[in-house]
Amino acid sequence: MGIRIGIPKSSLYYEEFVLWKMFFDVLNIDLVLSDNTNKDIIANGLRHSVDDMCLPMKVYTGHVLNLLGKGVDYIFIPRIVSVAEGTYSCPKFMGLPDIIGNTLKRKTKINILTITADAHEGKHIIWKNYWKMGLSLGFSNQEVLSALRKMVKVKKKIERERASGIPLYKVFADLGFELKVPTSESPAKLTNPIRIGITGHSYLLYDPAINMDIFKKLNKLGVEIITQEMLPDSAIEKEIEGIIAKATDKLPKIVAWHLGQRTLGATFHFLADNSYDGVIHLCAFACGPGSIVGKLIELKAKRGDMNPLLQLNFDEHTAENAVLTRLEAFVDILRMRNQRKKDK
């Protein structure tokens, strides 16, 4: 009888699942994923959350409840403090096991399987934490070590491929994890194509239930979409280096959140690159990093000759039609702008 471990399909699932899967697969653990975000998951999440929480975290709680209904032995809720030295996760990821534990321990029979990953303690400590977790599940030293070796190998492969300029979604696709990037089917067929870059945290971009299926809506409007995960890392890093170079020495030079950094770099790239017609930045209401990153983007977009920018905020009260109206208006403006450029 194998162990069944549930993984909520939300939050850092989009970033880290590839690695978790490698580890658990070698140990022959049955991984159970929660359903795609749906109305029930959102409603359950809202019911069990503090009002001020951002929507993605409320949804995460819903995913955990969804898994509890599937009969799993453990639910894997990692505590990701930082993925690279000098960067941090949002406090909500740092406190994720606490949030879920405090919410559900009293009400349900939840078994939280957790691990602390803090790059500042050194890589070997993270591996050691995984090793301890493997042992605590009752596997032998040998088995856990082979799982770890596989995971480290994959992690190195990911780093290598990203450094060589392969976009993140392709790296993940090679490893069997599909990040649902928009497929711009045949932009050539469109009479008047528009090219838009979309940025935001991965759990917003790739969860159509939260972002009101923004890719489909834009596709229908004849838009070719490029997301931040479709950019090579070098393009993003170049922008980040530019930000750091211009910053003052007296204060931290760039936001420390790793997701925020990527969003910031990618948005700056989309804003400055002439081959794009416009940029859309998605953000969750009450997102802490988002509020600051969003403002920095706004300040950048005001300066110099930048592409037009649309910032969309999402929470549980966001109306689908309101999002559609704003997208239509934005695309119309971009079309008019292109026409005017052509006329000149």
Next chain:
Amino acid sequence: MGKDRKKITMFRAADYHSALFYILEKMGYEPQLGVAATDRTLSLGARYAPETLCLPHKYLLGTYIEALENKAEAIVIYNALAPRRKACRGGYIGDMQRQILIDMGYDFDFIVFPFGELVNIKLKEQGYSDLEIMEIMGTLIKKVLIYENIRDMLFKYRPLVKNMEMADRVYSRLVGKLEKLNNIGELNEFEKDIEESYKKIPADYDKDILKIAIIGELGCLNISFLSDSIYSLLGKLGVEITLTLKLTSYLMENPLIAEKALPYIGAYIGGDGQATVGYMIDTIETGHDGVIHLMPFTCLPETIARYAITEVVNDYNFPDLNLVLDEHTSKTGLVTRVEAYVDLLRARKEKKKRMHI
């Protein structure tokens, strides 16, 4: 020592300036206090800051703008410096505010608070020897501690005295005096005097008072404009309050407090989130009647702390009042809730007493 001292405007946070101006002067600046905050300060901050930024930072942005409107050459900007505090917005906020101010067209110089390494560098520039620097730091710490003592005593005597305004007046007088004292010997003398000064006010020491601890985010607790109305209301209602998070406990974190929070918050989660839960448990253990949690709307660590506090309330059967502050918070709404909470605590205390008899 340079004669032409640079004028620098410091934001208002309680009356900590009475202690902090000392170090700014030693560092070669001419410190000035920003104008007293009004509703305009906050609406200025709220207008230029991102919509969901936390309240203390909106307030601070407002004070920076007002300082620059008044032609300040240099300002003190708050930005948390400890590396792990970067997880919360406080770790980057200063640079965003700087960029907003530049975007508004202001040209200014600034230094960052907490001063950190800058103190050492500036003091050396001023020609102080290592020994003198140690003495200066000792005096600074003494002044900060004395200031906090003056404020704690105010909170202690406010509910007891017959006329609360007299206690407030004593407080202002003591703070004014502290600002002028820069000699460790004089400070030691002055310290003995503090409680005596409050004791001279006519008071009713047999009064049955409640004890409430205030937990939560540093800015909300220590910026008078945001919370002083709540504190003085509590004083009027006959409640002695314990302020848990002060400047000293922020700069020198108490590991025991974090340890107490571990069953609920298993690791440091940025900002003051873990400390809030730790202080809540500490509050219960040290015999308080209630606890008020002050937090800014959308504060990341405090929101996580909310989840934990709900559990602490259940586990210890201890009532809490959660007040979420933002620029739309109505003063009347706060007053009603605080009054109701104090009534509830009184009834609870009465009931407990009856049961023991």
